[in-house]
Amino acid sequence: MGRYILRRLLSAIPVLIGISIVVFVIMAMIPGDPATAILGSYATPENVAELNRDLGLDEPLVQRYFIWLGNLVQGDLGRSFNLNRPVLDEVLERFNATLILAGTAFILCSFLGIAAGVISAARQYGFADKAITFAVLLGISIPSFFLGMMMILIFAVNLRWFPVSGMWPIYGTRDIWALIDHLTMPALALAVVATGVIARLSRSAMLEVLRQDFIRTARAKGVHERGIIWRHALRAAMVSIIPVLGIQAGFVLSGAVYIERVFQWPGIGQMLVEAILRRDILLVQGGVVFVAACYVLFNIIVDVAQSLLDPRIKT
Amino acid sequence: MAFLKLLARNQLALAGLIVMGLVVLLAVLTPILPLANPDVTNTPARFTPPFSEGALLGTDHLGRDLLSRLMWGTRLSLAVGFAAAFIAATIGAAIGIISGYYGGRTDNIIMRFVDVLMAFPYILLALAIVAALGPGLMNALIAVAAVNIPFFARNIRGITVGIAHKEFVDAARLAGLSDTKIILTEILPNVLPVIVIAMSTTVGWMILETAGLSFLGLGSQPPQADLGSMLGEARSALITNPHTSLVPGVMILIIVMAINLLGDGVRDALDPRLKSGALSRPLPATLVDRDRQPGDTADGTALLELSQLETQFHIGPRIYRAVGGVDLQIQPGECLGLIGESGSGKSVTALSIMGLVASPPGKITGGSVYYRGEELVGAPYELLRSLRGRKVAYIFQDPLATLHPLYTVGDQLIEAVRVHRRVPKHEARAHAIELLKSVRIPNAEDRVDNYPHEMSGGMRQRVGIAMALANDPDVIIADEPTTALDVTVQAQILTLLDDLRRDRGVAILFITHDFGVVAQLCDRVAVMYAGRIVEQGTTDDILAHPAHPYTRRLMACVPELGGGRRRLEAIPGLPPVVDKLPAGCAFADRCDKVRAACRQGNITLDEIGATRRVRCIAPEIEELPA
Amino acid sequence: MTAALKLTKLKKDFPVGKSLFGPPRAVVHAVQPVTLEVAKGETLGIVGESGCGKSTLARMLVGLLPATKGTIEIEGAALDTADPSEFGKKIQYVFQDPLSSLNPRKTIRQIMDAPLKHLHGMAAPERRKRIAEIFAAVNLREEFLDRYPHEFSGGQAQRIGIARALAAEARILILDEPVSALDVSVQAQVLNLLADLKQEFGLTYLFITHDLAVVEAVSDRIAVLYFGDLVELGPAERIFSAPRHPYTKLLADSAPVVGRELKAPEGRETELPDPLNPPPGCSFAARCPFASDRCRAEIPELKDQGDGVSVACFHPLEG
Ligand SMILES: Nc1ncnc2c1ncn2[C@@H]1O[C@H](COP(=O)(O)OP(=O)(O)OP(=O)(O)O)[C@@H](O)[C@H]1O
Ligand code: SF4
Ligand code: SF4
Ligand SMILES: [Mg+2]
Numbered sequence A: 001m002g003r004y005i006l007r008r009l010l011s012a013i014p015v016l017i018g019i020s021i022v023v024f025v026i027m028a029m030i031p032g033d034p035a036t037a038i039l040g041s042y043a044t045p046e047n048v049a050e051l052n053r054d055l056g057l058d059e060p061l062v063q064r065y066f067i068w069l070g071n072l073v074q075g076d077l078g079r080s081f082n083l084n085r086p087v088l089d090e091v092l093e094r095f096n097a098t099l100i101l102a103g104t105a106f107i108l109c110s111f112l113g114i115a116a117g118v119i120s121a122a123r124q125y126g127f128a129d130k131a132i133t134f135a136v137l138l139g140i141s142i143p144s145f146f147l148g149m150m151m152i153l154i155f156a157v158n159l160r161w162f163p164v165s166g167m168w169p170i171y172g173t174r175d176i177w178a179l180i181d182h183l184t185m186p187a188l189a190l191a192v193v194a195t196g197v198i199a200r201l202s203r204s205a206m207l208e209v210l211r212q213d214f215i216r217t218a219r220a221k222g223v224h225e226r227g228i229i230w231r232h233a234l235r236a237a238m239v240s241i242i243p244v245l246g247i248q249a250g251f252v253l254s255g256a257v258y259i260e261r262v263f264q265w266p267g268i269g270q271m272l273v274e275a276i277l278r279r280d281i282l283l284v285q286g287g288v289v290f291v292a293a294c295y296v297l298f299n300i301i302v303d304v305a306q307s308l309l310d311p312r313i314k315t
Numbered sequence B: 001m002a003f004l005k006l007l008a009r010n011q012l013a014l015a016g017l018i019v020m021g022l023v024v025l026l027a028v029l030t031p032i033l034p035l036a037n038p039d040v041t042n043t044p045a046r047f048t049p050p051f052s053e054g055a056l057l058g059t060d061h062l063g064r065d066l067l068s069r070l071m072w073g074t075r076l077s078l079a080v081g082f083a084a085a086f087i088a089a090t091i092g093a094a095i096g097i098i099s100g101y102y103g104g105r106t107d108n109i110i111m112r113f114v115d116v117l118m119a120f121p122y123i124l125l126a127l128a129i130v131a132a133l134g135p136g137l138m139n140a141l142i143a144v145a146a147v148n149i150p151f152f153a154r155n156i157r158g159i160t161v162g163i164a165h166k167e168f169v170d171a172a173r174l175a176g177l178s179d180t181k182i183i184l185t186e187i188l189p190n191v192l193p194v195i196v197i198a199m200s201t202t203v204g205w206m207i208l209e210t211a212g213l214s215f216l217g218l219g220s221q222p223p224q225a226d227l228g229s230m231l232g233e234a235r236s237a238l239i240t241n242p243h244t245s246l247v248p249g250v251m252i253l254i255i256v257m258a259i260n261l262l263g264d265g266v267r268d269a270l271d272p273r274l275k276s277g278a279l280s281r282p283l284p285a286t287l288v289d290r291d292r293q294p295g296d297t298a299d300g301t302a303l304l305e306l307s308q309l310e311t312q313f314h315i316g317p318r319i320y321r322a323v324g325g326v327d328l329q330i331q332p333g334e335c336l337g338l339i340g341e342s343g344s345g346k347s348v349t350a351l352s353i354m355g356l357v358a359s360p361p362g363k364i365t366g367g368s369v370y371y372r373g374e375e376l377v378g379a380p381y382e383l384l385r386s387l388r389g390r391k392v393a394y395i396f397q398d399p400l401a402t403l404h405p406l407y408t409v410g411d412q413l414i415e416a417v418r419v420h421r422r423v424p425k426h427e428a429r430a431h432a433i434e435l436l437k438s439v440r441i442p443n444a445e446d447r448v449d450n451y452p453h454e455m456s457g458g459m460r461q462r463v464g465i466a467m468a469l470a471n472d473p474d475v476i477i478a479d480e481p482t483t484a485l486d487v488t489v490q491a492q493i494l495t496l497l498d499d500l501r502r503d504r505g506v507a508i509l510f511i512t513h514d515f516g517v518v519a520q521l522c523d524r525v526a527v528m529y530a531g532r533i534v535e536q537g538t539t540d541d542i543l544a545h546p547a548h549p550y551t552r553r554l555m556a557c558v559p560e561l562g563g564g565r566r567r568l569e570a571i572p573g574l575p576p577v578v579d580k581l582p583a584g585c586a587f588a589d590r591c592d593k594v595r596a597a598c599r600q601g602n603i604t605l606d607e608i609g610a611t612r613r614v615r616c617i618a619p620e621i622e623e624l625p626a
Numbered sequence C: 001m002t003a004a005l006k007l008t009k010l011k012k013d014f015p016v017g018k019s020l021f022g023p024p025r026a027v028v029h030a031v032q033p034v035t036l037e038v039a040k041g042e043t044l045g046i047v048g049e050s051g052c053g054k055s056t057l058a059r060m061l062v063g064l065l066p067a068t069k070g071t072i073e074i075e076g077a078a079l080d081t082a083d084p085s086e087f088g089k090k091i092q093y094v095f096q097d098p099l100s101s102l103n104p105r106k107t108i109r110q111i112m113d114a115p116l117k118h119l120h121g122m123a124a125p126e127r128r129k130r131i132a133e134i135f136a137a138v139n140l141r142e143e144f145l146d147r148y149p150h151e152f153s154g155g156q157a158q159r160i161g162i163a164r165a166l167a168a169e170a171r172i173l174i175l176d177e178p179v180s181a182l183d184v185s186v187q188a189q190v191l192n193l194l195a196d197l198k199q200e201f202g203l204t205y206l207f208i209t210h211d212l213a214v215v216e217a218v219s220d221r222i223a224v225l226y227f228g229d230l231v232e233l234g235p236a237e238r239i240f241s242a243p244r245h246p247y248t249k250l251l252a253d254s255a256p257v258v259g260r261e262l263k264a265p266e267g268r269e270t271e272l273p274d275p276l277n278p279p280p281g282c283s284f285a286a287r288c289p290f291a292s293d294r295c296r297a298e299i300p301e302l303k304d305q306g307d308g309v310s311v312a313c314f315h316p317l318e319g
Helices: A002-028 A034-039 A045-055 A061-073 A087-122 A127-141 A144-158 A176-210 A213-221 A225-263 A268-277 A281-309 B002-009 B011-032 B066-102 B104-118 B122-133 B137-164 B167-174 B179-215 B227-237 B243-270 B346-353 B381-387 B409-418 B425-438 B457-469 B487-504 B515-521 B539-544 B549-557 C054-061 C084-088 C108-120 C124-137 C142-146 C154-167 C184-201 C212-218 C246-254 C293-297
Strands: B304-315 B318-330 B335-340 B362-371 B392-395 B475-479 B507-512 B524-529 B532-538 C005-016 C026-038 C043-047 C069-074 C077-079 C091-094 C172-176 C204-209 C221-226 C229-235
Touching: A002 A061, A002 A281, A002 B104, A002 B122, A087 A127, A087 A176, A087 A225, A087 A268, A087 A281, A127 A176, A127 B243, A144 A176, A144 A225, A144 B227, A144 B243, A176 A225, A213 A225, A213 B392, A213 B409, A213 B457, A225 A268, A225 A281, A225 B122, A225 B179, A268 A281, A268 B122, A281 B122, B011 B066, B011 B243, B066 B104, B066 B137, B066 B179, B066 B227, B066 B243, B104 B137, B122 B137, B122 B179, B137 B179, B167 B179, B167 C084, B167 C091, B179 B227, B179 B243, B227 B243, B304 B346, B318 B335, B318 B346, B318 B362, B318 B507, B318 B532, B335 B346, B335 B515, B346 B362, B346 B475, B346 B507, B392 B457, B409 B425, B409 B457, B425 B457, B457 B475, B457 B487, B487 B507, B487 B515, B487 C246, B507 B515, B515 B539, B524 B539, B524 B549, B532 B539, B532 B549, B549 C184, C005 C054, C026 C054, C026 C069, C026 C229, C043 C054, C043 C212, C054 C091, C054 C172, C054 C204, C084 C091, C084 C108, C091 C154, C108 C124, C108 C142, C108 C154, C124 C142, C124 C154, C154 C184, C184 C212, C204 C212, C221 C246, C229 C246
Parallel strands: B335 B507, B335 B524, B392 B475, B475 B507, C043 C204, C043 C221, C091 C172, C172 C204
Antiparallel strands: B304 B318, B304 B362, B524 B532, C005 C026, C005 C069, C069 C077, C221 C229
């Protein structure tokens, strides 16, 4: 197992390098002179030339990539000109907030989605199945940002159950209860779509598995229906559900960008959107590379979980 | 045509289609409708509530007419969403097909690149592209399409690999087709439905995504509005004037929901597996719907008795009479062979006994099954379950598919014991090892912790047998347990079964299509044709003097080892399809002794001699030779 | 007279665990060097159990797989390019699964057209005539031509597969388990059809199967494969009645035969050798009752034993 994890980690290196190249190339496609973009249209030619030298932008592209990569490996993502602080500091702080939001939503959607899918499949065409199918359809069709806005209107403005926005109260203590108070609505709004997708997939994976020969064997042994569903079928269905959880984690992270905007959550999505609108290239570049790298690591965890579940995967 | 019919039969999809049709129609007509200019601001009239004079849906924060903006915005959002889906599907599918068809290094390189793109949470990539190209609707479209290309590419590649290894592609190569021709005429037509499915299920998603980018202010730029940017602009007035948010938000919801319904409908209509309703979940026990109880009850001496058993499959308007009135008795300790060609109903008969026929679509529609005089058809589920595996056990054909792939064989054996008896786990494990030894698996102590995929086919089938023996059943129903095995392994398994049944006195219902196997293993044989028993008797008798014309000719068809080079007897024609059974004898169309009487009424299974029964009005022998 | 088909030391290795660059981690020897001749008009049967390399051998013979080593000669002309359309005119293939060998989205006519058009460049009216002739030869009705494959039963689909192979006008047919997917009553129909076609068109067959009784009934000579090796080659009428190789004997003794006592020729569970890690000597040694030390160290060569039988064994049976 240890060797498998190591192998998996090593195989992530080319992917990480690929990510850095893709990000670098996309950023290099920015039309015009990056220094002008950074300094704005009031920059004098001397300023621009100086900044170009500082950034090493007068070097050829390949060389610039390696300089950037070298800095990257040492944890130096450059400085944000707008915020006037190191990119890494800003990214770490913002990512922390996103992690809380997206992590909560991910746990919610995994459990709710799988449970809903299994129940739906076990009661195929029954009332529970129809209700869940309808709820799922609604969930995957509603834009999460619209859902978030409606939740604010209903639960924050009208019912006053939760605060309208933000991560912490403006006055008062920053304890776990305050966080939960602020987290509930955005996390739910963020989880809805992924719950729908996971529920759908779990349902069809379960239906697929329930038709397999080994389920008939289990029935022929006299296994109770409960054991058939939860022990035999779900276990086998997990083999196709787990990779989807990995993909959905990416979707939850992505959806967080909208939800952060709606709920003014001080996460990395907010930061990226603002940075793009201000053309703060280094901040965008650093943020994207950092989050993508974290996602790659997360997918390694998913693969390891899969290999623990499925003995047919060679470890 | 069939596709549209299927789609229309699905009411939800139809509803989606109608809503979508209306929305598209309105979007197309928008330029010629008498609407206010969507971009003309009129600040004094800002935030007019809906249903007011001159502004049906009210106005926004700049006093622009919301209805007009909604219509124009819908038009734009739809166009962008469809365009993105189409671009992503076309490019993604092309990459996927090339990668999957050529395989090898091409595939490797393309897929590594796709892996890298998929390693991004997709929005990061979209954001990076927008950051590079600058905010704007066109750029948002490019970003959303580009981000989705890897998803299509990977999906289509998977399908293509499956198809490229099909034999018809090899056949096309041998017929002299070039690679390009093969891709265009052999692969593409088979991949196209998948592309359409993938596209129809992602259009809604694309519309959401482009709306999302606009919502963030990275898509369409003012004054031009799509649904997302309308929502984005309305956000600041959410609390004071919620209608400005509701209007575009509900519109997105309606569009995406309609598209999703339609997409699901398209998928169901194009996916052939769903056509037959095959994706339904089989119930714990076969449904019973008997309009007729059999007259005669159990005779008492038989261990297992099937009386006039009828099982059907109801698929759409068709009714397949897979088992049409089967009578069988199995005495304690005997081995009864059930022989017949594919589709004759052997497996369905066997599965009906313990209610294991998949239902839906299967249904037991008549007759009875008695275990020691106790009726099993229609019995409460709990009774059936407690007998399954404890008194009546099964062995199935393909041992790889019939064992759970994710549990060790030990766990599966232990479970077989513990569902019926409360024994501590270590005792059950010791018993499992005993069982493995009894089926002559070497190193049983180690093998017990193996997973099925770590064993050979013969070994797995031994595990299957061990599992059937776990609770010392009275009867084992073995459905072609050696058909999937090689001859040398088959010989081992058959010997094992024969020894076990003699040692333990367990009765066996042995299903096969091989006369050689029947001859070596079974005491009595029943021959099945088109869902009915046509002949029954002791093995030696039947092999020496077949009485039914079908039995005789079937035996003649089978080449026997040691017969030398020769021309084989064949039976012309095909067995009848069981949803269109003829009146009278089902074999009449292929029989060389057919006469008018054969095609009328019900031909009964008559006794000739003490042990022999034949369903024929002109049997080959009238009386058994003494 | 030149042989219809001649294989010289034909060999196939499959690399496993291939990485993007660099050499594979291991190789599976699917087919060990096989040397074989098939005379014109002969039916050569090839038997063996699952995984012994039958299909790999067959696919090399029609160019669907490039050989790792060795040469293929068809009617005296060497063929070493793995270009199926090159092979297509000389040698054709009939697949095991009749339905999956027909493209579900083409009509039978389109399927039949392909070899006529691409291998022989025939024009439409000519093709129409030729298809009618072939369909008459395989007892298929012409009205089938405008239907799709899923409308046919296995037996009919296999006839269509045979018709397609005939359309290429190849004189050698590789029949890869052509009747295994069919029911016995239909199997006999197809086997008889194959026999008739052979007479009519003077074809040469390579008949691959795992069914001993079938192969004995149709072949002139039979080759027995075990684990990628050709272990015995001899006339059909004697190969199973008087086997010379211990494996052939095991096969013959294992087949269920009416009127023979049931007894497993091998008592214990046995397994095939690990293909990634083959034994140094005879691959059958672990299962062979006659195995000696020499068998475990040296690989036996295929040797002519006189009377047309060749055996790869150090201690051949008396026969
Ligand atoms: N799940 C199912 N849905 C619909 N029809 C079915 C199903 N299972 C079996 N049938 C039909 O029932 C009939 C009898 O099939 P059955 O499997 O009992 O045949 P068999 O004698 O066991 O054949 P084989 O030798 O191929 O195993 C066939 O016509 C088949 O098409
Ligand atoms: S009943 Fe008639 S048709 Fe049927 S098998 Fe007997 S003789 Fe033939
Ligand atoms: S060479 Fe030796 S081990 Fe191999 S088959 Fe002959 S006797 Fe047996
Ligand atoms: Mg069956």
